[in-house]
Each structure stands twice: as structure tokens, then as C-alpha cells.
Amino acid sequence: MKAPQNGRGSNDVSHGCENRRLSGRLLAKSVPYAKASDGMTVVSARPSEWVRPVTSKEPASAIIEIDRVSQVFQTSARRDHVALSDISLTIEERAFVSILGPSGCGKSTLLYIVGGFVTPTSGAAKMKGQAITGPGPDRGPVFQEFALFPWKTVLGNVMYGPRQQGVRATEAEAQSLALIEMVGLKGYENFYPKELSGGMKQRVALARTLAYHPEVLLMDEPFGALDAHTRTRLQNDLLNIWERDRKTVLFVTHSVDEAVFLSDKVVMMSKSPGRIREVIDIDLPRPRRRSELLLDPRYQKYVVDIERMFDESDEAGIAS
Amino acid sequence: MSRLLSANVLLGIAPIALIIALWQGLVSFGFAPAVLLPPPGFVFGRLLQQLATWTFQQEIAATLIRLFAGFAIAVVLGVSIGIAAAASPAINAVVRPIVRVLAPLPKVALYPALLLLLGFGHGSKVTLVAADALFPILLSTYYGASTVEQKLIWSAMAAGTPRTQILFRVVLPAAMPSILTGCRIGLVISCIVVFLAEMITSTDGLGHALVTAARTFQAVDMFVPLITISLLGLILNALLGALRSYLLRGFPEA
Amino acid sequence: MISPAALIRRAAPVLACIGLLVVWQVASLVLKNDSFPTAVEAIRAIPDILGDKEALLNILASLRRMALGFCVAVLIAIPLGLLMGRSRSVAAFFNPLLMVIYPVPKAALMPIIMLWLGVGDITKTLVIFLGVSLPVIYHSFEGAKAVEEKMLWSGAAMGLSPAQRLVRIVLPAALPEILTGCRTGLVLALITMITSEMIARQSGAGNILFNALDMGQYDTVFAMIIIVGAMGIFLDTIFERVRARLVRWSEPQFDLPLSFS
Numbered sequence: 001m002k003a004p005q006n007g008r009g010s011n012d013v014s015h016g017c018e019n020r021r022l023s024g025r026l027l028a029k030s031v032p033y034a035k036a037s038d039g040m041t042v043v044s045a046r047p048s049e050w051v052r053p054v055t056s057k058e059p060a061s062a063i064i065e066i067d068r069v070s071q072v073f074q075t076s077a078r079r080d081h082v083a084l085s086d087i088s089l090t091i092e093e094r095a096f097v098s099i100l101g102p103s104g105c106g107k108s109t110l111l112y113i114v115g116g117f118v119t120p121t122s123g124a125a126k127m128k129g130q131a132i133t134g135p136g137p138d139r140g141p142v143f144q145e146f147a148l149f150p151w152k153t154v155l156g157n158v159m160y161g162p163r164q165q166g167v168r169a170t171e172a173e174a175q176s177l178a179l180i181e182m183v184g185l186k187g188y189e190n191f192y193p194k195e196l197s198g199g200m201k202q203r204v205a206l207a208r209t210l211a212y213h214p215e216v217l218l219m220d221e222p223f224g225a226l227d228a229h230t231r232t233r234l235q236n237d238l239l240n241i242w243e244r245d246r247k248t249v250l251f252v253t254h255s256v257d258e259a260v261f262l263s264d265k266v267v268m269m270s271k272s273p274g275r276i277r278e279v280i281d282i283d284l285p286r287p288r289r290r291s292e293l294l295l296d297p298r299y300q301k302y303v304v305d306i307e308r309m310f311d312e313s314d315e316a317g318i319a320s
Numbered sequence: 321m322s323r324l325l326s327a328n329v330l331l332g333i334a335p336i337a338l339i340i341a342l343w344q345g346l347v348s349f350g351f352a353p354a355v356l357l358p359p360p361g362f363v364f365g366r367l368l369q370q371l372a373t374w375t376f377q378q379e380i381a382a383t384l385i386r387l388f389a390g391f392a393i394a395v396v397l398g399v400s401i402g403i404a405a406a407a408s409p410a411i412n413a414v415v416r417p418i419v420r421v422l423a424p425l426p427k428v429a430l431y432p433a434l435l436l437l438l439g440f441g442h443g444s445k446v447t448l449v450a451a452d453a454l455f456p457i458l459l460s461t462y463y464g465a466s467t468v469e470q471k472l473i474w475s476a477m478a479a480g481t482p483r484t485q486i487l488f489r490v491v492l493p494a495a496m497p498s499i500l501t502g503c504r505i506g507l508v509i510s511c512i513v514v515f516l517a518e519m520i521t522s523t524d525g526l527g528h529a530l531v532t533a534a535r536t537f538q539a540v541d542m543f544v545p546l547i548t549i550s551l552l553g554l555i556l557n558a559l560l561g562a563l564r565s566y567l568l569r570g571f572p573e574a
Numbered sequence: 575m576i577s578p579a580a581l582i583r584r585a586a587p588v589l590a591c592i593g594l595l596v597v598w599q600v601a602s603l604v605l606k607n608d609s610f611p612t613a614v615e616a617i618r619a620i621p622d623i624l625g626d627k628e629a630l631l632n633i634l635a636s637l638r639r640m641a642l643g644f645c646v647a648v649l650i651a652i653p654l655g656l657l658m659g660r661s662r663s664v665a666a667f668f669n670p671l672l673m674v675i676y677p678v679p680k681a682a683l684m685p686i687i688m689l690w691l692g693v694g695d696i697t698k699t700l701v702i703f704l705g706v707s708l709p710v711i712y713h714s715f716e717g718a719k720a721v722e723e724k725m726l727w728s729g730a731a732m733g734l735s736p737a738q739r740l741v742r743i744v745l746p747a748a749l750p751e752i753l754t755g756c757r758t759g760l761v762l763a764l765i766t767m768i769t770s771e772m773i774a775r776q777s778g779a780g781n782i783l784f785n786a787l788d789m790g791q792y793d794t795v796f797a798m799i800i801i802v803g804a805m806g807i808f809l810d811t812i813f814e815r816v817r818a819r820l821v822r823w824s825e826p827q828f829d830l831p832l833s834f835s
Binding site for chain 2 (some may be wrong): 668
């Protein structure tokens with residue numbers, strides 16, 4: 001594993017947290033959970049020494065290779081529905097890649113194939129040169145539906161992965177507590193998922209996945225079920241977390257803003273059959289701050305250009 | 321809120337109180353002879369008196385042993401078959417038609433056959449209880465296990481759970497609400513069936529106490545076992561309810 | 575056109591029946607117990623029972639009581655359940671009473687009711703009525719409770735009176751759940767019928783069963799079990815067909831019955 005620029009072990013989450021007083025200020029224990037909104041700041045200020053200069057373009061190596069993948073589903077009417085048609089895509093290590101497209105374009109299916117949850121009808125996906133045959137802890141999913149274990153507390157959920165990996169209970173608990181603090185849920189360790197709001201649930205889901213140190217994060221419209229306000233909070237927090245160890249992220253979304261704001265690269269997909277339409281590099285400086293970026297003409301141009309491209313394809317679709 | 325609650329409680333007690341009042345009225349105004357319909361006070365007095373006697377306690381014990389044995393067998397079989405049927409298409413293909421045939425079958429009709437095969441002792445009654453309580457538990461386990469959210473399983477698999485453990489670590493706990501609903505139905509059925517089996521043929525137990533009283537036309541002693549089984553049912557139901565809310569403390573619907 | 579897979583799926587219950595009979599046959603041959611006739615012997619005894627005019631009349635009388643008890647129960651239980659589901663106070667009024675009655679075996683009331691009303695049809699029908707009512711009330715209650723409030727608001731906005739809303743909106747919306755209750759009730763009616771006859775021992779299918787047991791006619795016992803079992807499966811299948819037709823619009827439900835005695 002490559003040493004990250006900041007000189008810390010990329011997995012050493014607990015250590016990282018000690019130095020950054022992250023979430024204390026909004027998580028006074030006296031706040032009853034029902035009143036706590038999602039407006040919790042994860043990282044209030046980011047010390048500048050953590051910021052990796054954008055200019056350092058290391059030679060990128062491929063971590064995920066998708067090779068001519070097609071996925072055909074049989075619908076009830078005995079007609080085949082081509083969800084994905086001949087998709088080839090390479091994702092580089094440490095890249096934040098978004099897959100953007102209208103609903104029904106098979107973008108989630110593509111993610112599930114990389115996750116090993118779905119086997120493609122033809123073609124293959126590889127992780128570090130190895131064919132993907134099933135789910136594994138090197139690829140951690142975060143689902144729109146959160147998919148938290150309802151019978152486990154926040155801590156129990158986050159500890160699940162490390163315990164499965166054979167980490168000793170005390171150690172797993174210490175790591176998990178640090179992660180819970182990092183995602184801004186200190187004080188909620190013993191709450192059950194049902195007692196949390198949507199945004200908080202998604203924070204737990206993210207912590208649960210980070211807890212087993214996946215090399216790639218697979219995010220399936222993770223903020224799709226959240227209200228607009230919570231959504232932007234979580235986008236900011238996700239970027240802040242990501243800046244620390246820059247895991248590879250594959251992020252599925254149907255929101256153009258979200259994709260441009262977060263990603264290094266946006267993969268635009270078109271519908272029926274699901275195909276890659278365009279891959280766009282987002283050349284915006286990091287670390288990104290929402291307040292600055294929204295005013296940045298380059299950001300605006302990306303958003304407008306991508307939206308225009310989708311509009312054109314829609315019109316073409318209507319015409320045909 | 322609490323006033324509303326107590327109003328509802330009062331409202332709920334009303335029909336029970338009305339029935340007892342009607343009962344008392346029928347006796348006091350001479351519409352029903354006390355031989356056929358003993359006054360409620362007399363019945364409850366008799367109940368308390370009986371509960372203190374060793375012989376009646378033994379009858380309760382006999383009933384409870386059969387009830388628990390049958391119910392336990394039904395839970396173990398029902399949960400394991402239900403989970404297995406949900407997990408394996410092959411087992412499902414076999415279990416499904418058999419359950420379809422056996423579930424609507426009136427199990428009481430099997431009782432004579434059980435008597436012939438297993439004798440008149442505990443065996444036949446326990447088996448009948450198990451057979452009757454099995455299907456609701458099996459069906460709701462199967463239902464719960466086959467509707468576990470796919471992404472829950474995926475999340476666990478991605479965290480490194482081997483396929484063999486998914487069943488115990490994800491499917492079983494996720495199906496727990498449904499399993500416990502089945503158990504609740506199964507428990508009430510166990511109460512009913514054990515009593516009936518004892519009524520049809522037995523030498524002890526609450527059902528037998530009722531039949532003995534009926535033979536000698538002791539109306540009071542007929543009410544006592546009936547009220548006892550109703551109370552037992554309520555107590556067991558409440559215990560299971562407490563267990564349920566403890567086990568399902570994380571689930572939204574509980 | 576039916577594909578082979580679909581054909582197997584349709585035939586599966588029949589195959590299961592045959593499988594169970596084969597298991598029985600083998601078991602009885604292995605056990606070689608005098609009181610455990612083989613499946614073939616039991617099936618051979620069926621025509622004797624059905625040919626006996628008195629036995630047939632007995633069984634038909636049982637079925638008539640069952641049908642009557644079931645129909646009356648359904649007619650009373652559905653409106654009660656729906657009212658309970660839509661009105662908190664009605665629910666609060668009846669719930670505790672029903673909870674007390676629930677674990678009491680309805681057939682166990684036989685001896686007491688016999689004391690008052692004799693051993694006649696009324697007693698047995700009353701017991702069947704009691705047995706069927708509870709699950710139907712319970713399911714109607716649950717069904718009515720789950721009806722979406724906004725659907726009722728729309729109804730009220732269209733000018734439906736509360737009674738009209740109950741009949742036109744709550745009843746159809748709760749129908750799938752109500753029919754599930756009726757299905758359970760139907761199997762229960764059969765069970766209560768047999769149990770009550772086993773306890774009263776005067777006439778009916780349950781009586782034939784135990785008389786044969788007392789007289790050591792074991793093949794008749796087992797033949798009666800087959801007849802009663804077939805009645806249960808037959809009634810359940812018929813009802814399921816009707817149910818599926820009535821609530822075609824609803825989500826495909828769990829297709830196995832949750833029966834109990």
C-alpha cells in the first residue's frame with residue numbers, strides 16, 4: 001500500500017481523530033436525539049497542512065477495470081431488458097469517480113457488479129487485476145437505503161466489520177468509537193438506527209463501511225433519500241473524510257451538481273440500453289469548498305455543459 | 321395522554337364488568353338456577369380455593385408441561401424448516417407443497433391416529449400441540465426470512481461474512497419480528513390444543529378437570545379450569561410480549 | 575400452453591399428497607402394528623363410510639352446522655372488526671374482552687353450553703360461531719386499521735358520509751386482510767366442528783372417528799382422517815380461488831394459510 005502524502009497510515013483512523021477535535025461542538029450529550037438535526041459539522045476547520053496539493057499528479061494506476069460488461073435482465077413479459085450494454089471503464093486508484101445518469105440507466109447495476117453482488121451476463125470486472133467473483137471487504141458499499149442492522153446499536157453496526165475480520169473486541173470497539181466520532185455521531189454510540197434521522201443513519205452506514213478499511217468505496221446514491229439541506233452537509237463531510245486518506249470512490253448519483261462537486265471524473269451514462277456516453281474530467285482545485293465552488297465559473301460551466309448534454313440526448317430520445 | 325389511556329382502560333373493563341353483572345343478575349333474579357349457572361362470586365372464590373390445593377396445582381403443571389414441550393418442539397422445527405426453506409430453493413421445492421397440504425388439514429383429526437401410535441400418555445398430546453403450533457411458526461419464519469432486505473445481506477457479505485454465516489448473523493435476526501409473531505400465534509394455539517386434547521382423553525390436566533366436572537354436573541368446577549386456561553394464556557402472552565419487546569428493541573415496528 | 579416447470583408447480587400439492595401417503599404406507603409396513611393400518615387399507619375403507627347412509631347423513635349434518643356457524647360469524651365479525659379498526663373507543667371497548675376470550679378453547683365451552691342448551695344443533699353451531707368469529711374480527715380490525723387516512727379524507731371531500739366511507743372505502747381496502755381472516759376462520763370452523771363432536775360424542779364426523787376408535791376399527795379411523803383432511807384441503811383450495819379472484823388488484827399475498835385451531 002502506498003503511503004499517503006500526509007505521512008500517516010491511511011487506515012489509522014483513531015490516530016487521525018485524536019489530533020482533530022472534530023465533532024465535539026454540536027454534539028453536546030444533553031441534546032435529546034429527537035431534536036438533533038443533521039446539521040452536524042464533521043470537520044469544522046481543516047488545517048492546511050492536511051491538504052494535498054492538487055498539482056501532485058502521481059502516475060495513476062488502475063484499481064478497477066470493467067471490461068465489456070453487459071447485463072441482461074429477463075422481465076416478466078419474457079422480454080429481455082438490456083440494463084448494461086458493453087461497458088468498459090477503468091478507475092484509477094485514489095480517484096473519486098461519479099457515475100451519472102437518469103434512473104433506469106443501469107448505473108447502480110454497474111456498481112453492484114463491481115461490488116460482486118451481481119454477476120454480469122457477459123464481460124468481467126477486475127479489482128487490482130483479479131477477477132471479481134463475489135463481495136469482499138476490499139470493496140465497501142454504502143447504499144441509499146442505509147441497510148443498517150436494525151438489531152444492532154450504532155456501535156454494534158460499526159463494529160460488525162472489524163469483528164468479522166477477526167479484530168479483537170476491545171480493539172474493534174476503540175476503532176469504531178473513533179470512527180463514530182469522525183462521522184460526527186459521538187454520543188450516539190448506543191442508539192438504535194430507528195432512533196436516528198436519515199442523515200445520521202447514512203453517517204453510521206459510512207462509518208460501518210469505513211470500519212473494515214475497504215480500498216474502494218462503492219456509494220449507491222447514498223444521499224438520494226435525504227432532504228436537500230442534509231444532503232449538502234453530508235457531501236461536505238464526505239469530501240472532508242475523503243481528503244484524509246483518499247480512498248478510491250465510485251459514486252452513483254443522478255444529481256449533476258453532486259457529481260461535479262465531488263468528483264475527479266464524471267462518467268455520463270445514457271439509458272436503454274445502458275451505455276457510457278461521455279467521461280468528463282473535472283479539473284477543479286481541491287480541497288473543494290462549497291461556498292467557493294458554487295461561485296466558480298468553471299464549476300458552473302461543468303454543470304451547465306453536462307445538463308445540456310443530457311437535455312440533448314433526451315430530445316434525441318423523444319424524436320426517435 | 322395518561323387520562324386518555326385510563327379512559328380507554330375503563331372502556332375496556334366495561335364489557336367484562338357488564339358480562340359479570342349480567343351473569344350475577346341472571347342468578348340473583350332467578351332466571352338461571354345456581355346449579356346451571358353459579359354466581360360469579362362463588363366461581364371466583366372456588367377458583368382461588370382450588371389454586372391453593374395441591375391436586376389442582378398438579379393439573380396445571382401437567383397441562384403446562386405438555387404445552388411447553390409441544391410449543392418448544394414447534395418453535396425449533398418451525399424456525400429451522402422455515403429458514404432452510406427460505407435459504408435453499410431445493411428444500412423450498414419440497415417443503416412448499418407439503419406445507420400447502422398439511423397446513424389446512426385439521427390436525428385435531430389426527431389425534432385418534434396419534435393415540436393409536438403413541439399411546440394415551442404425554443406423547444400423543446405433545447405431538448398434537450407441536451403439529452398445530454408448527455405451521456404458523458414455520459410460515460411466518462419463512463415469510464420473514466424470505467423478505468430480508470437484500471442490501472442487508474450484501475452489506476454483511478461485503479464486511480467479510482462467509483455465506484454460511486449469513487444465515488445466522490443476518491437472516492435469523494432480521495426475520496426475528498416475523499418469527500416472534502408466529503410464536504405468539506403458536507403459543508395461543510398450544511394453549512387451546514393442549515386443553516382440547518386433555519378433554520378428549522386424559523387422566524390429568526386442566527381439560528380433564530373440566531370433563532370430570534361435566535360428568536358430575538358440577539357447574540362451578542367447569543368454570544374454574546376454563547378461567548384458569550384463559551389466565552394462563554394471558555400470562556404467557558404477556559411474557560412473550562415482554563420477551564418480544566426486549567429482543568426487538570432495535571426494530572422500528574416493535 | 576403450460577411450460578413443464580409450471581406444470582410441476584401446479585401438480586406439486588398432488589405430488590405431496592401422494593408422497594405423504596407413500597411415507598405412511600412404508601411406515602405402517604415397517605412398524606407392522608395392528609393399530610396402524612396401511613394407507614391402502616385406509617383408502618379402501620373410505621367407500622364403506624361414504625356408502626353408509628347414516629354416516630353420510632351425519633357428515634352432511636356436520637357440514638350444515640359448520641356452514642351456518644361460519645356464515646353467521648362472518649356477518650357479525652366483519653362489521654365489528656371494521657368498526658374497531660376505525661374507531662379508537664370501539665376498539666378500546668372490545669379489545670380486552672377479546673383478549674380474555676382468545677386463549678380459551680372454544681370447543682371447551684361445549685360442556686357448559688350443553689348444560690344450558692342441550693346437545694342439539696344450537697350448541698354445536700354456537701361453538702363453531704365462537705371459534706370463527708375471533709380470527710375474522712382480528713383480521714378485519716387489522717385491515718381497517720391499516721387503511722390510509724388520506725384515502726378517507728379524499729372520500730370525505732367527495733361528500734361521503736361516515737357510514738358510506740366504511741362501506742365504500744374501508745371495506746374494499748381491508749378486503750385482502752378480511753379474506754385472510756375468513757380463510758383462517760374456515761379451517762377453524764372445520765376444526766371446531768370436529769372437536770365439538772369429539773367432546774359431545776353424539777353424532778357427526780368427530781363421533782364416527784371416536785366410535786371407530788373405541789370399537790377397534792382402525793382402518794375406519796384412518797379413513798375418516800383422510801376424509802376430514804381432504805375436506806380441509808378442499809375448502810381451503812376453493813376459498814383461496816375465490817379470494818384470489820376477489821382481490822386481484824392487491825399485492826400478491828403470501829399464498830400459504832395460517833390456520834390454527
